[in-house]
Amino acid sequence: MYIVGMNDDQELKKGSTPILILSVLSSGPSHGYAIAREIQRLSAEALKVGEGALYPALRILEGAPLVESTWEIQPSGPSRRIYTLTEAGHAKLAASRRSWQRFSSAVNAVLGDTSGGTPHVQPA
Amino acid sequence: MYIVGMNDDQELKKGSTPILILSVLSSGPSHGYAIAREIQRLSAEALKVGEGALYPALRILEGAPLVESTWEIQPSGPSRRIYTLTEAGHAKLAASRRSWQRFSSAVNAVLGDTSGGTPHVQPA
DNA sequence: ACAATATACATCGTAGTCTTAGGTATATCA
DNA sequence: TGATATACCTAAGACTACGATGTATATTGT
Numbered sequence: 414m415y416i417v418g419m420n421d422d423q424e425l426k427k428g429s430t431p432i433l434i435l436s437v438l439s440s441g442p443s444h445g446y447a448i449a450r451e452i453q454r455l456s457a458e459a460l461k462v463g464e465g466a467l468y469p470a471l472r473i474l475e476g477a478p479l480v481e482s483t484w485e486i487q488p489s490g491p492s493r494r495i496y497t498l499t500e501a502g503h504a505k506l507a508a509s510r511r512s513w514q515r516f517s518s519a520v521n522a523v524l525g526d527t528s529g530g531t532p533h534v535q536p537a
Numbered sequence: 538m539y540i541v542g543m544n545d546d547q548e549l550k551k552g553s554t555p556i557l558i559l560s561v562l563s564s565g566p567s568h569g570y571a572i573a574r575e576i577q578r579l580s581a582e583a584l585k586v587g588e589g590a591l592y593p594a595l596r597i598l599e600g601a602p603l604v605e606s607t608w609e610i611q612p613s614g615p616s617r618r619i620y621t622l623t624e625a626g627h628a629k630l631a632a633s634r635r636s637w638q639r640f641s642s643a644v645n646a647v648l649g650d651t652s653g654g655t656p657h658v659q660p661a
Numbered sequence: 662a663c664a665a666t667a668t669a670c671a672t673c674g675t676a677g678t679c680t681t682a683g684g685t686a687t688a689t690c691a
Numbered sequence: 692t693g694a695t696a697t698a699c700c701t702a703a704g705a706c707t708a709c710g711a712t713g714t715a716t717a718t719t720g721t
Contacts, residue, residue, distance in 0.1 A: 425640045428548035459643035491669045516549045517641045519583035615687045615698040
């Protein structure tokens with residue numbers, strides 16, 4: 414029922430999960446639990462992808478197929494499913510970065526911020 | 538079912554509707570239809586709030602109550618419901634701007650963009 | 662030995678949000 | 692008369708996230 418009065422950190426993050434996952438994987442293969450921790454770390458704890466969003470998203474990404482996975486038994490500790498970006502995944506990440514820049518610039522424009530999101534050329 | 542392969546302009550915009558509406562209304566009272574057009578205009582057609590999202594959002598904002606409305610009969614054309622920001626709406630907008638900056642900076646950080654969202658001081 | 666914590670996977674129910682499509686009505690223009 | 696623009700509103704369906712729960716392994720503390 415919308416809940417405007419809530420902390421909108423949670424509202425705003427909707428739809429960002431796939432691009433965050435793909436971006437972490439662009440640094441190299443990883444597994445679900447580590448991906449979630451890396452997103453938290455890189456964002457200085459500002460973003461947190463819960464497991465109820467993470468694992469479904471990974472399965473959809475694998476069906477796309479933007480990532481591939483292998484099940485790896487560890488010598489110590491629970492087994493892991495290691496995800497690797499496919500070529501399509503790399504392409505999708507590049508496109509999603511552009512979408513994000515367009516989107517954030519557009520929101521900044523409506524909010525009255527003329528600096529325009531992610532500047533590629535620094536003004537004098 | 539998630540649909541990662543889709544145009545993610547649509548995925549990313551989720552959750553941003555209330556802040557966009559509040560921001561437009563901070564320039565002065567307006568009505569639903571005009572608010573939607575203004576969001577499109579300010580974003581250079583990058584953002585479009587459909588009526589099926591707009592009117593429910595306005596009703597929730599009014600229930601908060603972050604906006605107030607009056608029904609105004611026009612001398613020509615259909616009547617309009619004019620929305621005005623309340624004091625709570627102004628405060629909420631300020632808080633939402635800060636949330637948006639934190640969120641966009643965090644996403645940029647995960648995406649490997651070190652410029653950090655909305656710079657307030659331009660580098661030399 | 663037992664409990665607590667951390668790692669690591671996965672699924673379900675619930676709730677919230679958007680899109681698409683439809684409906685009502687007024688006014689202008691061809 | 693019909694098309695277009697304005698202006699409101701709602702409903703059905705799809706999508707996404709959150710919180711809780713469950714399984715299992717290994718380490719650490721008491």
